[in-house]
Amino acid sequence: MKQVLEGSHAVSEAVRLARVQVISAYPITPQTHIVEAISAFCADGTMDARFLCVESEHSAMAAVIAAASTGVRAFTATSSHGLAYMHELLHWAAAARLPIVMAEVNRALGPGWNIWMDQTDSLSQRDTGWIQLYCEDGQDVLDTTLMAFRLAEAVHLPVMVVLDAFYLSHTFEPVDVPRQNQVDRFLPPLVPRISLDTAHPRVLNQMAPPGVYMEMRYNIQTAMAQVPRRLTQYQKEFRAIFDRPPGDAVEAVQCEDAEVVLVTSGTISSTCRQVISDLRSRGEKIGMLKIKMFRPFPIALVRRFLGAARKVAVVDRNFSFGASGVFAQELRAALCNLDGHPPVFGYIAGLGGRDVTPDTLVEIYRRTQDCPTPPEESIWIGLNQEVVQSWYN
Amino acid sequence: MVQLDIPPNDYINPGHLGCPGCGATLAMKFALKALGEKTVVVIPASCWGVIAGPYPQSALQVPVLQMAFATAGAAASGVRAALDMKGDTATTVLSWAGDGGTFDIGFQSLSGAVERNEDCIFVCYDNEAYMNTGVQRSSSTPYGTRTTTTPGQGWKKTRKKNMVEALAAHRIPYAATASIAFPEDLICKFQKAKDLRGGSRFIHILAPCPTGWGIASDMSVKIARLAVQTNVFPLYEVQDGLKYTLNYQGGRPVQDYLQVQGRFKHLTGADCDQIQQKVDEDWELLRGKAGIYVDPAAARAREQRQCKSKARKS
Numbered sequence: 001m002k003q004v005l006e007g008s009h010a011v012s013e014a015v016r017l018a019r020v021q022v023i024s025a026y027p028i029t030p031q032t033h034i035v036e037a038i039s040a041f042c043a044d045g046t047m048d049a050r051f052l053c054v055e056s057e058h059s060a061m062a063a064v065i066a067a068a069s070t071g072v073r074a075f076t077a078t079s080s081h082g083l084a085y086m087h088e089l090l091h092w093a094a095a096a097r098l099p100i101v102m103a104e105v106n107r108a109l110g111p112g113w114n115i116w117m118d119q120t121d122s123l124s125q126r127d128t129g130w131i132q133l134y135c136e137d138g139q140d141v142l143d144t145t146l147m148a149f150r151l152a153e154a155v156h157l158p159v160m161v162v163l164d165a166f167y168l169s170h171t172f173e174p175v176d177v178p179r180q181n182q183v184d185r186f187l188p189p190l191v192p193r194i195s196l197d198t199a200h201p202r203v204l205n206q207m208a209p210p211g212v213y214m215e216m217r218y219n220i221q222t223a224m225a226q227v228p229r230r231l232t233q234y235q236k237e238f239r240a241i242f243d244r245p246p247g248d249a250v251e252a253v254q255c256e257d258a259e260v261v262l263v264t265s266g267t268i269s270s271t272c273r274q275v276i277s278d279l280r281s282r283g284e285k286i287g288m289l290k291i292k293m294f295r296p297f298p299i300a301l302v303r304r305f306l307g308a309a310r311k312v313a314v315v316d317r318n319f320s321f322g323a324s325g326v327f328a329q330e331l332r333a334a335l336c337n338l339d340g341h342p343p344v345f346g347y348i349a350g351l352g353g354r355d356v357t358p359d360t361l362v363e364i365y366r367r368t369q370d371c372p373t374p375p376e377e378s379i380w381i382g383l384n385q386e387v388v389q390s391w392y393n
Numbered sequence: 394m395v396q397l398d399i400p401p402n403d404y405i406n407p408g409h410l411g412c413p414g415c416g417a418t419l420a421m422k423f424a425l426k427a428l429g430e431k432t433v434v435v436i437p438a439s440c441w442g443v444i445a446g447p448y449p450q451s452a453l454q455v456p457v458l459q460m461a462f463a464t465a466g467a468a469a470s471g472v473r474a475a476l477d478m479k480g481d482t483a484t485t486v487l488s489w490a491g492d493g494g495t496f497d498i499g500f501q502s503l504s505g506a507v508e509r510n511e512d513c514i515f516v517c518y519d520n521e522a523y524m525n526t527g528v529q530r531s532s533s534t535p536y537g538t539r540t541t542t543t544p545g546q547g548w549k550k551t552r553k554k555n556m557v558e559a560l561a562a563h564r565i566p567y568a569a570t571a572s573i574a575f576p577e578d579l580i581c582k583f584q585k586a587k588d589l590r591g592g593s594r595f596i597h598i599l600a601p602c603p604t605g606w607g608i609a610s611d612m613s614v615k616i617a618r619l620a621v622q623t624n625v626f627p628l629y630e631v632q633d634g635l636k637y638t639l640n641y642q643g644g645r646p647v648q649d650y651l652q653v654q655g656r657f658k659h660l661t662g663a664d665c666d667q668i669q670q671k672v673d674e675d676w677e678l679l680r681g682k683a684g685i686y687v688d689p690a691a692a693r694a695r696e697q698r699q700c701k702s703k704a705r706k707s
Contacts, residue, residue, distance in 0.1 A: 021478040050474040055505030059467030066471025072478050196456040198431045203457035207447040
């Protein structure tokens with residue numbers, strides 16, 4: 001049934017429908033609406049689940065790790081500093097091979113304090129072993145959250161469902177909320193791979209000497225490598241049950257004949273769709289590759305869709321200091337061994353919640369069009385030179 | 394003290410990786426004798442993370458969840474929540490942390506868990522420093538101790554944090570101290586804690602470390618006993634954060650305890666006198682708490698009796 005839902009509540013509804021049993025969370029803006037709604041579901045009996053109000057994000061992740069280790073479906077949500085505070089345990093959750101799902105609302109890291117949109121928080125967790133799925137709109141949020149549980153439980157790795165702060169977390173959109181019996185068909189009860197059980201005592205997460213550690217790491221990568229195939233498989237099931245397509249790992253929009261392909265993620269993709277529609281109507285050859293799945297990085301798909309492109313312009317709403325935008329890095333790495341690959345222009349835009357408007361994307365398109373090769377590794381869009389000069393450096 | 398037969402069952406395997414004379418290993422042995430096989434143990438980074446054995450072995454015959462250093466309280470809460478959701482309220486969740494994982498890095502998580510009154514038994518096996526990493530000071534290290542991060546004349550000049558008082562201040566149903574030198578008392582306290590389901594229980598066990606304390610491995614139990622006999626580590630219980638019960642009255646001079654340990658050998662007579670004074674103060678304070686406790690129901694009943702008696706007289 002279609003409902004007008006806040007992006008945050010699209011997560012909460014999916015968590016309810018997924019019959020999550022243990023939720024543990026700590027407040028941080030702009031994530032709080034997600035767990036407030038879940039907390040209410042637990043309190044009024046809408047969900048048969050235990051909600052742990054812990055005293056930090058570190059403890060929130062520890063509690064869901066422990067719950068998942070005891071064989072129940074577990075969820076948490078966080079953002080920004082909360083995610084950074086969890087960092088140690090993100091490694092732990094993945095290496096313990098636990099199918100935890102976490103909603104992560106992209107928010108800038110301080111200082112200066114900034115509660116607005118920026119992807120650096122989630123992207124700086126890229127080496128932790130979490131699958132990362134970026135959402136474009138409210139429907140995508142709900143669908144991706146359901147898919148996240150399915151994927152996590154198939155490959156025994158945790159999944160981060162990533163939403164843009166405010167542009168998505170606090171925006172109300174019509175969302176088709178499926179019926180419980182539909183979700184039950186898509187997402188059967190958890191069959192835990194491991195579970196603490198006094199009838200079958202075993203020890204989890206113990207010391208792993210050099211003779212076994214490397215193999216454990218290799219197995220995590222093997223599981224990661226299964227994700228694209230599993231995602232394709234579950235997309236078919238999803239479409240059959242819910243009668244709509246869930247988000248692809250990547251989505252190519254008019255890339256075939258494009259002179260410039262913009263690479264986007266999150267809500268910028270929606271803005272870009274509008275720009276493509278406008279510019280195409282004027283005969284401009286612009287395309288878009290939306291990357292939904294950042295981990296595992298969809299190398300094969302990127303090569304397929306961008307290998308023959310003329311120019312690629314990556315829009316990064318994040319930055320890795322001393323390097324470049326993170327999507328640009330990953331894309332360059334994916335393309336570098338491909339003969340005749342296109343030049344990759346890296347653009348930095350919209351950090352700390354600055355709007356990325358259609359005009360921003362048109363500027364990126366024009367600048368890419370005008371240069372035969374990238375003038376520098378990263379081109380920062382819309383910098384106010386007065387503020388740059390006044391800030392200490 | 395109630396004398397009990399020590400249960401014959403053991404849930405710890407021979408071949409564990411504890412050092413000879415390890416107090417923490419004995420503590421676990423006794424604790425599990427009391428708690429039995431329906432126990433899940435949560436172990437954060439600590440000596441016990443090593444003692445429990447490397448993959449693919451286990452020193453314990455009960456399920457163990459090893460966790461990151463700061464997480465014992467939260468992880469135990471997560472296990473409890475999941476067991477409850479699975480309908481298993483009978484299994485005991487035992488959080489088993491060292492002093493670092495309780496007094497220092499794990500304090501926030503523990504405080505959060507007991508404030509929520511999580512239905513778990515939280516144990517600190519206390520060897521009074523970071524022994525697993527080579528004897529660095531913790532906030533449990535007593536005044537006067539030399540460690541590798543309080544070396545030479547820089548021996549620790551601040552008090553040991555009083556963890557039982559901190560936990561009692563959370564008004565949890567049960568907090569107690571225990572010692573590997575008093576196994577009947579220790580087992581009795583674990584049985585009591587096990588039976589007090591539904592809330593947070595905390596047991597603080599002094600667990601000597603021969604390596605870190607500079608003692609022979611056959612001296613662990615003796616020195617643990619001296620800690621109690623000198624009132625350095627009194628045995629007591631606190632119910633609901635208010636009702637104190639002393640289990641043992643010591644009185645030997647602290648010098649008897651200090652002089653047999655390498656970690657205190659630098660102390661002068663004057664230093665030892667100062668420590669004696671602190672121990673005496675703490676002991677009096679504790680005795681006061683045990684003595685001045687008045688049961689509110691009994692107090693109300695007494696007041697009512699007095700009122701009635703006054704009414705009759707008038």
